[in-house]
Amino acid sequence: MLPAQMALPLDWPADPRDDEFLIGDSNMRAVQQLEHWSTWPVMAVVVTGPRKSGRSLLARIFAAKTGGGLIDDAERQNETSIFHAWNRAQEDRRPVVIVADAPPPEWSIKLPDLRSRLAASPTVRIGDPDEALMRAIFERQFLRRGIDARPEVIQWLVLRVERTHISLLRTVDLLDQALLARHKRLSIPLARVTLIEAGLIPGAAPDLFPESTETR
Numbered sequence: 001m002l003p004a005q006m007a008l009p010l011d012w013p014a015d016p017r018d019d020e021f022l023i024g025d026s027n028m029r030a031v032q033q034l035e036h037w038s039t040w041p042v043m044a045v046v047v048t049g050p051r052k053s054g055r056s057l058l059a060r061i062f063a064a065k066t067g068g069g070l071i072d073d074a075e076r077q078n079e080t081s082i083f084h085a086w087n088r089a090q091e092d093r094r095p096v097v098i099v100a101d102a103p104p105p106e107w108s109i110k111l112p113d114l115r116s117r118l119a120a121s122p123t124v125r126i127g128d129p130d131e132a133l134m135r136a137i138f139e140r141q142f143l144r145r146g147i148d149a150r151p152e153v154i155q156w157l158v159l160r161v162e163r164t165h166i167s168l169l170r171t172v173d174l175l176d177q178a179l180l181a182r183h184k185r186l187s188i189p190l191a192r193v194t195l196i197e198a199g200l201i202p203g204a205a206p207d208l209f210p211e212s213t214e215t216r
Helices: 028-035 055-066 079-092 112-119 131-144 151-158 165-182 188-197
Strands: 044-048 069-071 096-100 123-125
Touching: 028 044, 028 055, 028 123, 044 055, 044 079, 044 112, 055 069, 055 096, 069 079, 079 096, 079 112, 131 151, 131 165, 151 188, 165 188
Parallel strands: 044 096, 044 123, 069 096
Antiparallel strands: none
């Protein structure tokens, strides 16, 4: 079963992108922080996290629903532009979400006024996925590609693939390519060979599933 979707206030209009963001323990705090934006000490929040973690998607959904602003890849943006966007958010009382790889103290921020404003802004981090979210991401990605992924195959992957969003997506890409090349359906043996060859799992990893239970 997939984790609950983003629980947005009822007065927010529905958006077709809402169901693209899956919620787990690793991102729940970020979702809750955005849901309660009216309680922020300032009309700005910094959302950090690893690449492919859904941080930008979450920020886009939030900005679309609140009419607020979004600054993505903030470390690579012009500091003066961020400074003015932050000030404008306070004047207009429209929240701005600043998406970055790491919290502001870890940036090399040259503009003192921007540094002080970001220091006053709440910061929340999206972490690496837990097992439940990994399972949900695998299910969603395989479904989108029209791949029949049995529960036992997904569980096998969850127990072996590195717990990062990038590793999950790379795994799905590799398995999709292997299925197209070999004209077979997804199975544990095929997944094992594919991921060992790609170096995503060690060749000597213990098998937690008896041979008789593998999908062939």
